[in-house]
Amino acid sequence: MKRSPPPEKGDSHHVPVAGGDTAPATGRGLQTNGDCHLFPRSTGFWAEAWRRFRRRKLALAAVAFIGGLVLTALLAPAIAGTKPVLCRYKGRIYAPCLGYFRRDLEPAIFTKDRFRGTYPRNLAEKDPESWAVWPLVFQDPSRSVRADEWPGEPANPARDEGRPSRRNLFGTDQAGVDVFAKMVHGTTIALLVGFVSMGIAGSIGIVMGALGGYCGGWVDILTSRITEIVMCIPTLVLILAVIAVIEKPTIWHTMAIIGATGWTGIARLTRGEFLRLKGAEFVLAARAAGAGPVRIMLRHILPNALAPVLVPITFGIASAVLLESSLSFLGFGAPPPTASWGSILNDARGNLAMWWLVVFPGAAIFLTVLAYNLIGEALQEATDPRLREARK
Amino acid sequence: MASYLVRRAVYGLLTLVVITGFVYGLARSMPGTPLTVQLGETDPSRKVNPEDLERLKRIYGLDKPWPAGFAQWIANVARGDLGRSISRKQPVATLIAERIGPTFLISGTALVLAWLAAIPLGLYSSARSGRADERLSSLVLYVLYSFPTFVAALFLQIIFAVWLRGTAWELPLFGMGDAPADAPLAARLADVARHMILPVTCQTYVSLAYDSRFVKANLEEAVRQDYVRTARAKGAGPWRVLCHHAFRNTLIPLVTLLGLSLPGLIGGSVIIEQIFTWPGMGRLFFESIRERDYPTIMGLTLMFSLLTLLGQLLADLLYCAVDPRVSVE
Numbered sequence: 237m238k239r240s241p242p243p244e245k246g247d248s249h250h251v252p253v254a255g256g257d258t259a260p261a262t263g264r265g266l267q268t269n270g271d272c273h274l275f276p277r278s279t280g281f282w283a284e285a286w287r288r289f290r291r292r293k294l295a296l297a298a299v300a301f302i303g304g305l306v307l308t309a310l311l312a313p314a315i316a317g318t319k320p321v322l323c324r325y326k327g328r329i330y331a332p333c334l335g336y337f338r339r340d341l342e343p344a345i346f347t348k349d350r351f352r353g354t355y356p357r358n359l360a361e362k363d364p365e366s367w368a369v370w371p372l373v374f375q376d377p378s379r380s381v382r383a384d385e386w387p388g389e390p391a392n393p394a395r396d397e398g399r400p401s402r403r404n405l406f407g408t409d410q411a412g413v414d415v416f417a418k419m420v421h422g423t424t425i426a427l428l429v430g431f432v433s434m435g436i437a438g439s440i441g442i443v444m445g446a447l448g449g450y451c452g453g454w455v456d457i458l459t460s461r462i463t464e465i466v467m468c469i470p471t472l473v474l475i476l477a478v479i480a481v482i483e484k485p486t487i488w489h490t491m492a493i494i495g496a497t498g499w500t501g502i503a504r505l506t507r508g509e510f511l512r513l514k515g516a517e518f519v520l521a522a523r524a525a526g527a528g529p530v531r532i533m534l535r536h537i538l539p540n541a542l543a544p545v546l547v548p549i550t551f552g553i554a555s556a557v558l559l560e561s562s563l564s565f566l567g568f569g570a571p572p573p574t575a576s577w578g579s580i581l582n583d584a585r586g587n588l589a590m591w592w593l594v595v596f597p598g599a600a601i602f603l604t605v606l607a608y609n610l611i612g613e614a615l616q617e618a619t620d621p622r623l624r625e626a627r628k
Numbered sequence: 629m630a631s632y633l634v635r636r637a638v639y640g641l642l643t644l645v646v647i648t649g650f651v652y653g654l655a656r657s658m659p660g661t662p663l664t665v666q667l668g669e670t671d672p673s674r675k676v677n678p679e680d681l682e683r684l685k686r687i688y689g690l691d692k693p694w695p696a697g698f699a700q701w702i703a704n705v706a707r708g709d710l711g712r713s714i715s716r717k718q719p720v721a722t723l724i725a726e727r728i729g730p731t732f733l734i735s736g737t738a739l740v741l742a743w744l745a746a747i748p749l750g751l752y753s754s755a756r757s758g759r760a761d762e763r764l765s766s767l768v769l770y771v772l773y774s775f776p777t778f779v780a781a782l783f784l785q786i787i788f789a790v791w792l793r794g795t796a797w798e799l800p801l802f803g804m805g806d807a808p809a810d811a812p813l814a815a816r817l818a819d820v821a822r823h824m825i826l827p828v829t830c831q832t833y834v835s836l837a838y839d840s841r842f843v844k845a846n847l848e849e850a851v852r853q854d855y856v857r858t859a860r861a862k863g864a865g866p867w868r869v870l871c872h873h874a875f876r877n878t879l880i881p882l883v884t885l886l887g888l889s890l891p892g893l894i895g896g897s898v899i900i901e902q903i904f905t906w907p908g909m910g911r912l913f914f915e916s917i918r919e920r921d922y923p924t925i926m927g928l929t930l931m932f933s934l935l936t937l938l939g940q941l942l943a944d945l946l947y948c949a950v951d952p953r954v955s956v957e
Contacts, residue, residue: 461639461642461643464639464643465643465646465647467936468643468647468932468933468936468937469647469650469651469929469933470891470895470913470929470932470933472898473651473913473917473925473928473929473932474651474654476914476917477651477654477655477658477917477925478654480658480659480917481654481657481658481659483659554774558776561776561778562776562777562778562899565778565899566898566899566902566914581778581779581782584782585782585903588782588785588786588789588790588801589790591786591790594779594782594783594786598776598779598782598783601776601779602774602775602776602779605774605775605776606770606771606774609770609773609774610770
């Protein structure tokens with residue numbers, strides 16, 4: 237049958253040449269004239285993929301879980317902390333809890349008035365008129381809460397005494413720091429690691445794969461060699477060595493290194509997709525219409541190659557989270573003040589009787605990895621036409 | 629064929645030189661040298677005086693810039709000499725030979741166990757595809773696949789070494805064996821086996837989950853082929869179709885996967901060996917980085933990259949051997 241060029245923007249094929257037999261075979265959506273109702277109106281590739289993705293309840297639950305993590309990370313200072321979310325002090329309103337995101341966001345007046353981090357008593361003593369909105373859980377992610385810091389409450393138990401209790405939901409670690417507060421504030425790292433490192437890996441991988449697949453020749457040989465070399469370097473060793481080289485490693489360094497080593501699979505897949513699509517009719521049409529190589533790669537091939545490439549990126553997020561937590565677990569992760577879930581697990585190695593140091597962060601890491609894997613698999617089934625037929 | 633192998637060998641050699649050069653430069657840029665790290669840590673008051681340090685540096689060839697050191701290392705390797713470990717005062721080759729056995733004990737056992745269980749599981753789940761029991765087992769495998777090894781290792785340690793302490797189920801927390809050297813062989817073997825249980829379990833379940841999903845995915849691809857329909861049409865039973873017709877054709881990707889697991893088989897797992905303080909290659913790697921023991925780092929890097937390259941080559945060659953449609957060109 238003759239296919240008219242897709243009129244909607246929703247379809248990922250951009251057709252520079254109109255009508256006739258030169259129009260590319262879209263393959264994924266059948267288009268018909270407005271009057272003919274033999275075929276259902278095509279909904280475009282991504283809408284169709286979303287429709288299929290939505291059918292998988294587990295994947296939707298996984299998306300909701302990640303959304304919950306994002307909310308937790310954003311609201312962390314309001315969920316657990318020892319600094320008021322909002323308070324009125326000496327006639328003005330402040331939000332000291334922002335100090336958890338960045339030290340210098342904490343209003344200077346509290347340093348000047350010698351609060352030394354303990355708000356409840358100081359607020360009442362230095363300004364009887366003051367009021368404050370407190371976080372849901374009065375616990376700090378980086379230090380133990382002292383006795384009577386919150387009027388009438390005892391100090392956090394230290395050493396191996398800190399079983400989970402009403403005051404310390406997930407227990408406390410050796411130093412008496414609340415594990416729940418640590419985990420809530422560590423959510424940011426768990427999320428950032430996945431997105432930042434795979435953002436880096438995805439960009440490198442797509443550029444390398446696209447260049448190799450589209451240009452061919454010596455460019456292809458070069459990019460393939462580089463990919464192979466990076467694949468052969470033992471990742472963990474490379475990461476450990478690079479972290480040792482950096483003088484003051486931060487979590488950002490870890491993310492950059494994970495990204496810089498984790499792009500090989502993406503590059504190979506992108507290369508394959510570009511090789512396959514390079515010969516497609518719509519690319520030929522684009523070239524005939526005078527599009528340059530960069531435009532063809534970015535506007536014509538990439539949108540069509542994106543779906544298969546998204547799948548390894550999602551799985552990559554899962555393995556990046558895993559890698560970061562195993563690094564922290566080995567003691568090579570973010571430096572002390574930034575608590576990551578893996579570093580809590582590292583504390584547990586000292587005393588295995590403190591099972592709560594394993595169960596809660598372990599479950600958090602596991603659920604996060606599982607969620608990304610579920611999303612990745614659902615994406616794969618939603619976007620791969622071959623698997624789609626199998627489900628019928 | 630011969631020209632293909634030569635080309636692969638040349639490329640491989642080039643890759644090896646680039647990788648080892650990169651790791652050498654990286655290792656030499658790490659703060660501290662094996663001499664300062666070692667002497668400073670054992671006794672801070674006994675810091676070596678500068679002249680001694682210079683003398684030691686000259687002995688180990690650390691006074692030269694790293695490209696010169698790397699050239700020297702390459703020349704030695706070409707003569708079959710991996711050098712001597714600085715912190716352990718032993719030839720690197722001896723160190724590696726000592727550690728290969730324990731690592732292989734764990735990874736080899738885990739590999740065999742995983743495949744022994746994964747193939748029947750994969751067959752079973754594609755035979756019962758879509759039924760309730762298959763969905764459940766797939767879900768369990770999926771959950772296992774996402775379960776971090778180090779968390780599982782800690783859980784197992786808590787259960788078997790802390791909660792079950794004093795019972796018959798207690799298992800040792802770490803190490804490879806604590807039976808006295810004069811104990812009878814059977815007792816020593818049993819002791820090592822008891823120490824192996826937890827690390828092998830940790831290593832097995834991840835590969836098991838991955839492998840069985842891999843087998844299943846390939847089988848599902850195979851049962852959609854025309855020859856399977858033909859086999860069914862001529863009256864072959866469901867199991868015969870699955871095992872005889874479909875499964876035999878999925879051996880190709882399996883062989884590739886086996887080839888790619890070669891480096892892990894010998895290289896070991898840093899995390900598992902670290903948690904269970906198993907005296908294997910992964911732990912040696914971890915320790916040598918901490919001790920800045922350049923010769924050992926380099927020896928292990930060389931071995932690991934060589935194995936990765938060999939595994940890839942093996943996978944490609946085996947691929948051609950099992951599938952006559954594919955040629956190495």
